[in-house]
Amino acid sequence: MAHKLRLFLTLFALWLLLSGHYNALMLGFGGISVAFVCWLTLRMDSVDKQHFVLPLTPAIPVYLARLSKRIVLSNIDVILRIMGLRPLTPRLVELSLPFSDPLNKVIYANAITLTPGSASITMSDNKLLVHTLSDDSARDLLLGDMLSIMPFQSTEQSLSLNKGEG
């Protein structure tokens, strides 16, 4: 029930921000459409049975800030390489994934793709194939640079990383 209420309120807030209408008639229409979307969503839930709970912890803003910093730095790096001021040395690297749950895998692979200069290509059970534009970013990834900013990691993962890849 709390989940349904939260879904309804979030969608209604989204509707309000996107529409900007505040009279009773429009609010009523908005309420009806949001309720319809909620009903559809909950109905589809029972079809695919895939629930990903994203815990809203303080770790998330920290992760976003660190990711943004890396995105800006690698943007500058890729721009310099496009301009020909730094050499192009494309490489393919295979990273091992120390996660078993899909959510962490998705966050990790998307963080790598979102950073210019590295893009994930395919993923098997616990291997991720990544194409990078330079030796440096390949080395950073192998050293676990992106792994160190993951928001939901346990200490044993970072320990095994330090032992394994160093």
Added chain:
Amino acid sequence: MTEWVATVFIIVGCLLGVTGGIGLLRLPDLYSRLHAVSVTDTLCSFLILSGLALESGVSLASVKLLFIFLFLVFTSPTSSFAVANGAWQWGLRPAPSGPDTQENTSQ
């Protein structure tokens, strides 16, 4: 003052967009070109959208610009991955210095 900052953001964003386009033409193969497009997807769109948001101040328009940015953040890695994964499945391998595996020699 805010207007100047907004103008600078938008101009730099546009230059980054052009740089991404240059990279799209200059870089050697599909996988490298993806990185050039990724510049346009991230910093360029961020700078242009935040420049526009500064221009319009605290308003519903800024909230909509924020939503556009969030949608881009979620969809652009998905589309890049779709392109890269599609090319890989099809059998395209990076041109010059590939992986140190047998796949590269067979291609």
